[in-house]
Amino acid sequence: MQVDPRARFDNYIVGSANRLAVAAATAVADAPGAAYNPLFVYSGPGLGKTHLMGAIGNLALQRAPDLSVEYVAVDDFVQQLHAAIAAGEIDRFKQRYARVDLLLLDDVQFLTGRRETQSEILRLLNALQGSGRQIVMTSDRPPTEISDVDERLISRLSGGLVVDIGIPDYETRVAIMREKCEERRITFAPGVVEELARAEFANVRELQGALNRMSAQQSLDGTLVPAQVRALAGLPEPGYSAAPAPPPPVDEFFSFLTDIANTVAASVEPWKVRVGEAIAYWGGEGYRTAALERLMSEPAAPSNYEALLRGFGQAVEQLRELERQVSEVDPLLGGDERFRDPERLAETAAFVERALAGAVPPAGPQPAFSRASFVESPSNQMAVRAADAIVAEPGRRYNPLFLAGPSGVGKTHLLNAIGNEIARTLGAPGSVACVGAQLFIDELIAALQEGTVDRFRARYRAADALLIDDIQFVAGKERTQDELFHVFNSFHAAGKQLVFASDLPPKAIEGLEERLRSRFEGGLVTELGAPDRALREKLYGRLLAEASALPSPELVSYLADRPVASVRELIGTIHRLKAKADSSGAALSLALARQELDPVVPTPSSVPASVRQAADVFFLDDEKIVWEWPDAAVRLVEEMR
Incomplete structure (x- = not known):
């Protein structure tokens, strides 16, 4: 996998909490394999480990464009390993990584309990270090605190330089x-x-x-x-304290490294040597090199031979990416010969497109929920404006967007409306996945039972935007959260839009892993409140008009003055009034609404106090005496004797 081009040293802010890590990373990028091998960077979630790793890869490629740089998360490495075993291509898998000049291995903590993967990574680290190639790893904890990992691998991880990144000052x-x-x-x-x-x-x-x-x-x-x-x-109001002292000036370490980099110059070899090395390298990787062999047979150096070499390498990278995509759908397809011939790149791309089209995409947004039908008011204004912003530029603003609010306030409507608008913006309705968290969980469980987890991942990662409703349901489900974590990283790294909805903000969801919580809070968390009066007035007016009730302003104002906890309760009120009007044969009016919603309960008449004081209390008990009898004809009159 290629490193994220957005991760660079020039947009990585250096402070006292990360200065040592940045210095070590810069040294590694300037001279891969010469210093701090392996480099192990650890910190809590959200402190810049992955950004720093990407910056190393980008700077190393800037210094040496022909360098082979491979970025891979441990979870993706495990998937590739299993796919290679399933396809009988384990030797080719080993050769691929053995040729890497700079290996960037992210989230090493997920090696816990994976003995087969640990053995393969240990073998790979030994091979790379033995040939002077650079290894960089990141984790959320130091090597010695990663549980259930082979002691030999722990020793190898700790054998270089271990640095941490702290909380920024x-x-x-x-x-x-x-x-x-x-x-x-x-x-x-x-x-x-x-x-x-x-x-x-x-x-x-x-x-x-x-x-x-x-x-x-x-x-x-x-x-x-x-x-x-x-x-x-939403922050507390602490007492103000003096700002911390300014960080110490940067020492001469960077200048020293720059001097070293400037003194190292690559030797220029004859063009045929360059082409011959390329043939040997790509042939060893298992790719057909007929195009390079034809170039080698030229009597003189073509003026564009360097461009041809770069183009060949780019074609191989595209083949690798296509092979990765199709292997996620069906590992058996990854061994096809098309993926070994750069001259068949166009044919291979069409083959992969057909293979991916055969996969069933995740459910999309419901067309009934449109943005035009979602009513804006002060209680939901920030959420609506944020939704409009990400629809205009998916993946560039507020990514992820997290909608929080109690049940029935419009989260699902707005979530689906965002999905419909993004699909319209992208011009591809099937490219937006919009599912409930429970469906995501059920599909993952089914994939685990059927052994089709790779296809499950491919279905979701192929989408251009991912929207998940009721995300609070993943809390406490370790396997689901692990899968969601990697899907989130894949979408975010690719600049694809993510939107989540929940009845609670991330910080209040119990059982949600910290790594997911920090990623949710890294975008924009906005809340939708109970319908305010302005929203109630708009909704009552529209719903009554849709019910052909021809509402009067007085009726709408009367209903809007009545607080409701949710839009569902408001809709229920309309249904109740409509049913009352239909059963009574009367028009839906203010009088009918008051009679139904605020009925007058008659109070029983009380016995005059003077009568109660004069009569016997036991004899005049309410349960024994009829105090009022309107029809005199049926009274029982008995002569007292």
Whole structure:
């Protein structure tokens, strides 16, 4: 897998909490295999491990474009290993990774309990280090704290340099937010960013989530001032303290590394040697090299031979990506000969397209829920504006978007409306997956039972946007959360839009793993409240008109004044009034609504106090005496004797 081109050193903010990790990463990128091999970086979720790993890969490729760089998460490595075993291509799998010059292995903590994968990675690390190739690994904990892992592998992981990334300090938080504001062209009033940075966030994703909320709120209310920051971001009001001391100046380490890089020069070999090396390399990888052999037979160096070599390598990378895609649908298809011949690239792409088209895509959004029919009001305004923003630029704004609110306030409607609008924007209705969390869980369980987990993953990862309703249902389900974690990472790295809906915000969902919680909060978490009066008035007017009730302004105003907990309750009120009008044969009017919703209960008449005082209390008990009898003809009159 290629590294994310957005992950670079120039957009990675260096502070006291990550300075050592950045210095080591820069040294590795400048001279892979020469220093800190392996490099092991660990930290909590959301602190920049994956970004730093991607920056290493991008800088290394910038320094040496012919370098073979491979980024892979442990979970993806496991999938590839199993697919190779199933297809009988384990030797080719080993050869592929043995040729890598720079291996970036993410989320090493997931090696826990996977003995077969541990053995293969141990063999791979030994082979790569033995040939002077660089290895970089990340984890959420140091090597010695990864449980159920072979001691030999622990020793190998710890054999290089182990560095950690801490929580960013005040200055770093300010710098990160300013960088994000410049990147997204957001402008805040002086002091707003600094005030937000005073709060100590657990990771960068939470910091970015708070910044997203401020941006969304500013789009509604206009320019914000520092005094509003903590209330809008939901932060406590601590006493102000002096800003931390400025970080120490950077030492001469970077300059030293730069000097080393400048003194290392690659030797220029004759063109035939270059082509011959390429033939030997790609032939060893198992690819057909007829095109390079024809180039080798040329009597003189073609003027564009370097471009031809690069084009051949790019064609191989495309074949690898196509093979990966089709193997996720059916591992047996990955061994087809088409994937070994770069000259058949177009034919292979068409083959993969047909294979992927045979897979059943996940369910899409329900067409009945449209954006035009969703009514905006102050109780849901921020959620609606955020939805409109991501529809205009899917994957570029508020990714992920997390909709939270009690049942019946319109989360499902808005979620499906977003899906329908994104599908319209992308021009491909089948490219948007919109499912309930329970369906996602049931499909995963079925895939586990049938042994088709690879196809399950391929179905979801092939979508251009993923929307999941009632995401709170994944809480406490370890296997589902593990799968969702990797699907989330795949979509986010590819710049695809993610939207989730829940009855609780992420921080309040018990049983939700921290790695998912931090990713949800790294986007924009916005809440939908109970319908306010403005929303009730709009909805009652529209629903009564749809019921052909021709509502009067007085009736709509009367109904809007009655608080409701949800839109469902509001719709239920309309159904109740309509049924009452139909059964009584009367028009739906203000009088009928008052009679049905606020009935007058007659109070029993009371006996005059003077009578009760004069009569015997026992004799005049309410259960023994009829105090009022309107029809005098049926009274029983008995002569007293």
